[in-house]
Amino acid sequence: MKEWVKSLGLAFVLFLVIRTFLIQAFKIPTGSMESTLLVGDFLLVNKLAYGATTPRKLPFLSVELPNFRLPGYDAPERGEIVVFEYPLDHSLDYVKRCVATSGDTVEMRDKVLYINNVYQDEPYAQHTEPNVLRADNRWPNSGQFDWQYQYLTEKAKEEFKGHYQPTRDNFGPIVVPEGEYFCLGDNRDHSQDSRYWGFVNRERIKGRPIILYFSLNHHWLPRFSRIGYIIQ
Numbered sequence: 001m002k003e004w005v006k007s008l009g010l011a012f013v014l015f016l017v018i019r020t021f022l023i024q025a026f027k028i029p030t031g032s033m034e035s036t037l038l039v040g041d042f043l044l045v046n047k048l049a050y051g052a053t054t055p056r057k058l059p060f061l062s063v064e065l066p067n068f069r070l071p072g073y074d075a076p077e078r079g080e081i082v083v084f085e086y087p088l089d090h091s092l093d094y095v096k097r098c099v100a101t102s103g104d105t106v107e108m109r110d111k112v113l114y115i116n117n118v119y120q121d122e123p124y125a126q127h128t129e130p131n132v133l134r135a136d137n138r139w140p141n142s143g144q145f146d147w148q149y150q151y152l153t154e155k156a157k158e159e160f161k162g163h164y165q166p167t168r169d170n171f172g173p174i175v176v177p178e179g180e181y182f183c184l185g186d187n188r189d190h191s192q193d194s195r196y197w198g199f200v201n202r203e204r205i206k207g208r209p210i211i212l213y214f215s216l217n218h219h220w221l222p223r224f225s226r227i228g229y230i231i232q
Contacts, residue, residue: 023047024207026083026093032185032192033095036081036124037209040216041226043095045083047207049074076101076181076205078115081231084183085204088197095209096183096193097124098200100176105153107172108195110134111188117173129189133167144196148174168195181205 028041037043051072076082076098086092100106105116110132113120133139145166149157151174152164166172168189176182180199185191194200209231215223 024083025213026095026209028095031190032187033081033097034187034190035126036097036186037095037212037231038215038223038226040218040223041212042214042216043083043209043231044211044213045207046210048072049208050076050082050205074208076202076208078104081209082181082183082200083206083209084200085206086197087200087204090204093206094183096185096191096200098181099184100182102176102178102180104176104182105173106176106182107174108170111169113184114173124186126187127189128187133169135165135167135170138165138167145171147198148172151175151177166195171195179203 024045024047026043026045028037028039028043031039049072078099078101080098081095082098083093083095086094099113099120100115107114107117111127113122113125131137148166148171149164152160153173153175156164156173176199179202181202182194183200184193184195212226212229212231215226217223
């Protein structure tokens with residue numbers, strides 16, 4: 001019995017170490033990354049790449065812990081898919097594509113993305129709604145984009161003269177601050193992302209998805225063809 005308890009305890013410690021510093025499993029809960037990632041996909045996330053963070057709370061408890069980030073061997077780059085803590089609720093993990101890094105200027109014109117005024121070829125981006133939202137046909141709740149105004153380029157602020165009216169499909173040009181990232185879902189017309197709630201801080205990025213190890217469709221049946229898919 002004593003040896004069994006020791007073995008169980010060691011296994012639990014190893015599990016925590018692996019999950020905290022090396023690899024974390026992640027399940028796709030929404031369609032915001034379709035068709036790259038589907039609802040029901042199970043991913044393995046590399047936490048070493050960007051530097052793992054020690055636990056912020058004791059497991060299974062709400063006790064806060066002092067934490068620090070281990071040095072990583074890489075940094076998020078444009079075009080990479082990343083897993084991060086949702087800026088408005090750090091208890092939730094989100095997965096999106098990093099489209100702009102610190103110092104970049106981001107703009108979208110009629111659903112087309114421009115970084116530093118250069119058109120971005122995005123074969124992974126999906127648009128399922130033919131309508132384009134502009135200033136003259138904005139949604140009633142378009143005020144959620146108002147946070148963007150303070151990050152507009154000085155030239156844009158002069159041009160808009162306080163009448164900046166961004167939409168899901170048209171916004172910017174805004175400048176990404178130091179230590180921040182701009183992330184979008186590949187399913188552009190159905191994704192709550194940086195357009196709505198702002199930038200992702202470097203300290204909140206947890207890792208890079210590397211492989212899809214399992215997948216279930218909406219009938220809870222395995223999608224065998226997706227197992228082993230290398231995420232890009």
